[in-house]
Amino acid sequence: MDPQNGASGSGGRWLSREKLILAIVVPVCLALLTAALTWWINRPKTELEIVKLDVVPGRSEGMLKRGEVTMVPPKIQVTLRNIGDQVSVVTGAELEVLDYAYWSQCQPGAGPILVSKSYDAVLPVEPRPHDTIAVKRVAQEIAPKGTDQFEFALQLRNPDVPGTFMYQLRVSLIRDRSHKIDAGVAVVGAPEVRNSNPTPKDLAASGEVGECFRRLAIDYRRVQEWQGERPAEYSQ
Numbered sequence: 452m453d454p455q456n457g458a459s460g461s462g463g464r465w466l467s468r469e470k471l472i473l474a475i476v477v478p479v480c481l482a483l484l485t486a487a488l489t490w491w492i493n494r495p496k497t498e499l500e501i502v503k504l505d506v507v508p509g510r511s512e513g514m515l516k517r518g519e520v521t522m523v524p525p526k527i528q529v530t531l532r533n534i535g536d537q538v539s540v541v542t543g544a545e546l547e548v549l550d551y552a553y554w555s556q557c558q559p560g561a562g563p564i565l566v567s568k569s570y571d572a573v574l575p576v577e578p579r580p581h582d583t584i585a586v587k588r589v590a591q592e593i594a595p596k597g598t599d600q601f602e603f604a605l606q607l608r609n610p611d612v613p614g615t616f617m618y619q620l621r622v623s624l625i626r627d628r629s630h631k632i633d634a635g636v637a638v639v640g641a642p643e644v645r646n647s648n649p650t651p652k653d654l655a656a657s658g659e660v661g662e663c664f665r666r667l668a669i670d671y672r673r674v675q676e677w678q679g680e681r682p683a684e685y686s687q
Contacts, residue, residue, distance in 0.1 A: 499539055499593060499626055502530040504635040507602070508682045509643040522642045527622060528602040529634050533593040541591040543625035544603065546572060546584040548618060549636065550677060552670040553577075554647045556613040557663035573608045574618060574641055589625070607641050616641050617670075619677045636679035644685050647671055 509525035527546075533539050572586045586603060593599045607616060618641070622634040648671050653664040675686060 498533070498535040499541075499624070499632055500532045500534050501632065501634050502532050502598065504529055504622060504637060504680045506637050506639055506680050506682050508684050509605075509641055511643060524604045524606050525639050525641055525643070526602040526604050527620070527637050527639065528600060529622065529624065530598065530600040531593055531624075532598045533595055536595050538595060539593050540627055541589055541593070541601075541624050542628045543589050544572075544586040545623040545625070545631075546586065546603070547621040547623070548575075548578045548580065548582045548584070549621055550580070550619040551578055552617040552674050554615040554617060554667055554670060554674075555663055557649075557653070557660055557667060572603050572605050574605050574616065574639075575608050576616065578618075584620075605639060605641055615644055615647060617644075617674050619679055638674070638677050638679040638681035638685060640685060644682075 505528040507526040507528060510523050512521050512523060531541070572584055574584065575582060591599060591601050603622075618639045620637050620639060622637055624632040624634050626632055647667060649664040649668045653661075654668060655661065656664060
């Protein structure tokens with residue numbers, strides 16, 4: 452036997468076997484890849500769309516002279532639409548403090564500082580920039596193609612100091628425990644916002660009261676420049 456012919460014959464048989472294997476494997480791989488891509492494109496999807504973000508101001512109810520005053524906390528309301536084709540669940544939220552101001556009560560008797568019994572989120576007094584308030588006990592299901600609205604009621608952690616606490620908050624929702632959705636920026640005042648813009652007479656006052664009003668005027672103008680959703684009452 453000619454060794455060269457034998458080697459050539461063996462090589463020819465090996466190449467034929469390789470081509471046969473490729474002819475089987477390649478179509479199978481392509482079929483699997485096509486099936487995977489088709490499933491990925493047509494898979495059930497959960498997708499939430501922010502419809503709007505609203506702020507409801509806090510208010511006091513009852514008779515102050517009788518001591519029967521209850522504070523209704525300010526609220527951030529979120530309206531969502533599920534544009535996916537399966538149920539999506541909001542499982543949490545984060546309120547990031549973008550800015551903060553304290554409108555002091557320069558003269559006594561400006562209003563009661565009372566706190567309701569229960570709220571969904573608690574606002575810190577004197578927060579640092581980018582402090583985050585986690586709201587973990589949320590279980591809001593939004594059906595496919597459905598729209599839902601819910602709210603976060605806010606109270607102060609330490610409401611002992613009289614005055615108004617203003618917050619610029621970035622609201623984020625946690626969808627299905629892992630996906631974060633930016634719901635927008637809200638401007639919130641707690642426990643309630645009164646007309647805190649000092650008058651010329653207030654600014655001309657002497658002593659500590661006058662200094663307090665002048666500081667208040669600076670903070671008031673700064674808050675008016677904040678970007679975000681707010682009730683019309685905050686801009687009076």
